[in-house]
Amino acid sequence: MRVEQFSWDIGVIALAATPIGNLADATPRLVSAFEQADLIAAEDTRRTGLLRERLGVTRRAPLVSCHEHNETAKAEQIVSCAAEGQRVLLVTDAGMPTVSDPGYVIVQAAIKRGIPLTVLPGPSAPLLALALSGMPTDRFCFEGFLPRKQAALMRRLEVLSSEERTMVFLESPRRLASSLSALAQVFGVDRPAAVCRELTKVHEEVWRGTLSELKDKAKDVRGEIVLVVAGASPQTPLNEEEAVKLVLSRVEKGQRLKDAAKAVAAQSGVSAKALYNRVLAERK
Template sequence: MEVCQTRTVTLVLAATPIGRIEDAPPRLATELAAADVIAAEDTRRLRRLATELGVELTGRIVSYFEGNEVGRTPQLLEWLEAGERVVLVTDAGMPSVSDPGYRLVAAAVAAGVRITAVPGPSAVLTALAVSGLPIDRFCFEGFLPRKAGERGRRLASLAAEERTMVFFEAPHRTHAALAAMAEALGADRPAAVCRELTKTYEEVRRGRLGELVDAMAEENVRGEITLVVAGRSAADQAAASPESVRSLVAELESEGATRKDAIAAAARATGMPRREVYDLVHKEQRR
């Protein structure tokens, strides 16, 4: 197999604090000061960050966010290929993790550009660590779809997931997301709501999904939210009754899924063979 040799020009993915400025990795200041180009999700936040770190920015500063990353990526790649050191930062955490960055990384890989990172704060790992849930195996699911039907189908597809799951969510959608999780994954599934991690008003609420739905029903949720949900246990697997399987298929169909897709989603959610789900659904109809 041919190995692609990367050139000495470098793209630096730099992690930024998710809360306290003291959490910034020491190398972040060094990279910002030495950069030829800094691509920032929010240039105003970048300047505030530099001020707090006591760093003088001498490189070119350009914006790089969801609305312009398609058009900006070729320009950044052109600068990289010209030999300039480009540092990419987002508002908080590591670029590319539910933030802009993937397109630029993919383009840099294809062009043979060297890519490195300044490791640092991560809401995903921080939330896992404080959740109290198993973290020997986990998966990151990012943001759930905003529309209720799409969100329900996504969660139904995760109902059989055995690994601990991590989600990001907007404050005003947190209660709806928890309610959808309780419906799709079960009200007894252990979870944690992590808010404003490492900041002054940090809060971690632990409990079962049904309890968290009730606890947050009347609350005006604010701040950055990370949700951690336990994976499916052996007890959950045994609890999938024929009635619950048929109910899940009917619910998915009512939300717009075809019978075939609803059966496939229910099979994934329960861990049952697709043929068994098919037989359960059609046996009920023949009665």
């Protein structure tokens, strides 16, 4: 297979993946794009400048800051530069732009104005974690970061409790233990999962087990975290009696009755209120 230099027409915005931990994962096409760019839109200009130096890039195209707090304001400027014929390179601190990182607003603005886009593939933490997790990869969904507030977190998990695809989440090491506890409460303690930490870095590791096992291990963890959770088992329609038994089973495993009733209601179509009241009556 022949290695070709990145060929880049004027007036095109290129989205490029950058290493997520190991500098050796930078592709020759990324280096070539840095050399050819007329303008570089970067999540953190200092980090991108340092990356450029470490890769031995000799050309120093101007860097413009583009992060979650200013992307909307900067999008018009960046897209206009491409419209004027400049080669614009869009990068984030690590991984692929737009995937839980800045870039989506710029892509939308470019599409609206008819500016050509291209992409330079490379590292992406969600896909690496999925591959390492041991979970099914034929169907999966990326859910990004879970909500920080408890009420919003529980609502999100209740919606996802019957999701049959493998789910991939990003998580802060400080919130990992509490998020795993919430997942175990809503999904059930026996749901398989994997915690992928510091991918491509020196201390890379993957913990595999049930949600219950992982939450007990997740105290004082450090580094970048990707959490992969197995999807729910395919369910056949349940009548009310079967739904009540399933609620009782979830409660016996430690899930709150209210949460169990909502999760089973979403799966069975039986009213959550009816399930709640039936279980209360049976426990008296």
